[in-house]
Amino acid sequence: MAVELLKGNVALAEAAIRAGVEAYFGYPITPQTELLEHMAQRMPELGRAFVQAESELAAINMVYGAACAGARAMTSSSSPGISLMQEGFSYIAGSEVPAVVVDIMRGGPGLGNIQPSQADYFQVTRSAGHGDYHPIVLAPASVQEAIDLMVLAFDLADKYRHVVLVVADGLIGQMMEPAELPPMRPLRAERPDWALTGAQGRAPRIITSLELDAPALEEVNNRLQAKLREIREHEQRYAEQMVEDARLVVVGYGTAGRIAQTAVRQARREGMRVGLFRPITLWPFPERRLSRLADRVDAFLVVEMNAGQMLDDVRLAAGGQVPVDFYGRTGGMVPVPEEIYEAISALYRKLPDSARWGE
Amino acid sequence: MMVAETVLEEQVVYARPASLRDVPTHYCPGCTHGVAHRLVAEVLDELGIRERTIGVSPVGCAVFAYKYFNTDGCEAAHGRAPAMATGIKRVRPDMVVFTYQGDGDLAAIGTGEIIHAATRGELFTTIFINNAIYGMTGGQMAPTTLPGQYTSSSPAGRDVETAGFPIRMAEVIAGLPGAAYVARRSLHNVKEIMKAKKAIRTAFKVQLAGLGFSMVELLSACPTNWSMSPPEAMRWIEEAMVPYYPLGDFKVAEGVEALLKER
Numbered sequence A: 001m002a003v004e005l006l007k008g009n010v011a012l013a014e015a016a017i018r019a020g021v022e023a024y025f026g027y028p029i030t031p032q033t034e035l036l037e038h039m040a041q042r043m044p045e046l047g048r049a050f051v052q053a054e055s056e057l058a059a060i061n062m063v064y065g066a067a068c069a070g071a072r073a074m075t076s077s078s079s080p081g082i083s084l085m086q087e088g089f090s091y092i093a094g095s096e097v098p099a100v101v102v103d104i105m106r107g108g109p110g111l112g113n114i115q116p117s118q119a120d121y122f123q124v125t126r127s128a129g130h131g132d133y134h135p136i137v138l139a140p141a142s143v144q145e146a147i148d149l150m151v152l153a154f155d156l157a158d159k160y161r162h163v164v165l166v167v168a169d170g171l172i173g174q175m176m177e178p179a180e181l182p183p184m185r186p187l188r189a190e191r192p193d194w195a196l197t198g199a200q201g202r203a204p205r206i207i208t209s210l211e212l213d214a215p216a217l218e219e220v221n222n223r224l225q226a227k228l229r230e231i232r233e234h235e236q237r238y239a240e241q242m243v244e245d246a247r248l249v250v251v252g253y254g255t256a257g258r259i260a261q262t263a264v265r266q267a268r269r270e271g272m273r274v275g276l277f278r279p280i281t282l283w284p285f286p287e288r289r290l291s292r293l294a295d296r297v298d299a300f301l302v303v304e305m306n307a308g309q310m311l312d313d314v315r316l317a318a319g320g321q322v323p324v325d326f327y328g329r330t331g332g333m334v335p336v337p338e339e340i341y342e343a344i345s346a347l348y349r350k351l352p353d354s355a356r357w358g359e
Numbered sequence B: 001m002m003v004a005e006t007v008l009e010e011q012v013v014y015a016r017p018a019s020l021r022d023v024p025t026h027y028c029p030g031c032t033h034g035v036a037h038r039l040v041a042e043v044l045d046e047l048g049i050r051e052r053t054i055g056v057s058p059v060g061c062a063v064f065a066y067k068y069f070n071t072d073g074c075e076a077a078h079g080r081a082p083a084m085a086t087g088i089k090r091v092r093p094d095m096v097v098f099t100y101q102g103d104g105d106l107a108a109i110g111t112g113e114i115i116h117a118a119t120r121g122e123l124f125t126t127i128f129i130n131n132a133i134y135g136m137t138g139g140q141m142a143p144t145t146l147p148g149q150y151t152s153s154s155p156a157g158r159d160v161e162t163a164g165f166p167i168r169m170a171e172v173i174a175g176l177p178g179a180a181y182v183a184r185r186s187l188h189n190v191k192e193i194m195k196a197k198k199a200i201r202t203a204f205k206v207q208l209a210g211l212g213f214s215m216v217e218l219l220s221a222c223p224t225n226w227s228m229s230p231p232e233a234m235r236w237i238e239e240a241m242v243p244y245y246p247l248g249d250f251k252v253a254e255g256v257e258a259l260l261k262e263r
Helices: A008-018 A033-045 A056-068 A079-095 A121-125 A143-160 A170-174 A214-234 A254-269 A287-294 A310-318 A337-350 B033-047 B061-068 B081-091 B103-109 B111-119 B169-174 B190-208 B230-244 B256-261
Strands: A003-007 A023-026 A049-052 A073-077 A099-105 A136-138 A163-169 A176-180 A238-241 A248-251 A274-279 A281-283 A299-304 A324-328 B053-057 B072-075 B096-102 B125-130 B179-186 B213-219 B248-252
Touching: A003 A008, A003 A143, A008 A033, A008 A073, A008 A099, A008 A143, A008 A163, A008 A170, A008 A176, A023 A033, A023 A056, A023 B081, A033 A049, A033 A170, A049 A056, A049 B081, A056 A073, A056 A079, A056 A099, A056 B081, A056 B111, A073 A079, A079 A099, A079 A121, A079 A163, A079 A214, A099 A143, A099 A170, A121 A281, A136 A143, A143 A163, A143 A176, A143 A214, A163 A170, A163 A254, A170 A254, A238 A254, A238 A287, A248 A254, A248 A337, A254 A274, A254 A299, A254 A337, A274 A287, A287 A310, A299 A310, A299 A337, A310 A324, A324 A337, B033 B061, B033 B096, B033 B125, B033 B190, B053 B061, B053 B081, B061 B072, B061 B096, B081 B096, B081 B111, B081 B125, B096 B103, B096 B190, B103 B111, B103 B125, B103 B169, B111 B169, B111 B213, B125 B169, B125 B190, B169 B179, B169 B213, B169 B248, B179 B190, B179 B230, B179 B256, B190 B213, B190 B256, B213 B230, B248 B256
Parallel strands: A023 A049, A023 A073, A073 A099, A099 A163, A136 A163, A248 A274, A248 A299, A299 A324, B053 B072, B053 B096, B096 B125, B125 B213, B179 B213
Antiparallel strands: A003 A176, A136 A281, A238 A274, B179 B248
């Protein structure tokens, strides 16, 4: 495969096709529409299912249906559409069928705007629908990583029979970068042994999230929680740079993490011992590594394109050991490296010569 | 003694269809869900499609329909059965797919899903139970509740000035180009039940022939929430519901005519 110039949304769509998606259901919304458009062209070409749904609600429930039939299925949307899909996420998680969703986040609340944002962090990581669960959430910081995580999303969805969200912002969705697509995988020949395939020569299979009996539903929840613990144990992913001797570590994901990288390098040139920690899985949050870093750094600076959402997770991982400061922009504003550099140097100046603040 | 000669040969004239499981249902006495289930099951048996059928259950009284049909099945969110059925059928066009939905499910919260599934001509069949009330939640006003009808959320009777008029879904769906066969039948007596079965069979045949979307609306009884005895409920269907919801075929697209003539 060769490196080519690819737009984020198109790269996500084509990566999903190469990963073996059998069915795409979606509804147009900026800034993810190119993904749907690419699917509209490619899926019928390959003899696979494409439906432009009447709403995001319908789209996610079509995904639910296709997933019940044992197909690799996906949808994509942007923040307001993801709000509508929350119902479906919950049923999919409750029924334990695999599904992949792309969220190209935009500014909110409400209709907000169509500029890049990370304001969906809470809505995608905390629950993504009613009930007691977290979906798996992957956050790429480049077009290449978007491609790689798109393929991983399908594998994780199948492995855990769970909802997997790939969340990027409008910037990653819209920009073009050189990237390499994976080879085309053949479509899965066999249906999974839980899928609805017609009760031919076997007892009927039922896929439901309904269980009226409270003790039985608690058992369902216990099973779900055990699965989530397993995911938490095995799937924490992150990237880090220059953290070995860092006194201050900047924590940012996706576009914010990538912009922060420029600011961190500048701070290094100025002689500040600063590192970068970039979560790749937002759920499970890479808390293990971050807790270890909290043992030896003097402070964290969280950078997000929202008013401070992942901030909560960093605070939890830091466990009160070190101060956690925050720099964020909202409303679709994208920070420039200089702003983040200013936030870094302001915080760095406050670091005492001793190992901890307040000592 | 030649006892054996006096014993008549036994002949099965009535049995449980293979497409219906041998389990008790949770339906109230006098409810016609059981009749509707049986008609669908008989049709699946007669067409020999049980082993390649996937049913989609609704939210409402028929929420456990998947426990009663002896086919693969799944449970949709309220109103979303047509979207789920679309997803299933698009990836498994070789399967027979049906949704079984009540009036709150199909005619209120799921209007978008049913209208667009029908418009796209999705190749599945919908069995629509219209009993003019929300049964499972305890008798609230449905989109199909008749003018003046008393329910727990229209305690003074449905006032069309504020609550609008009941919606005739068969007529709505019949107006959509993707719908190939749309009929309304009633379950209030044996004659009508036999007609209902024929319509259900036609609807599944339309799916098998790939002619388009098919739906049969069934006027059904809810004695519990109507506060009536089962016989009173049957009379109420005939006397109050049928005049507002006329019975008949509302859409017979090209190619369906021939199927109607088949026995």
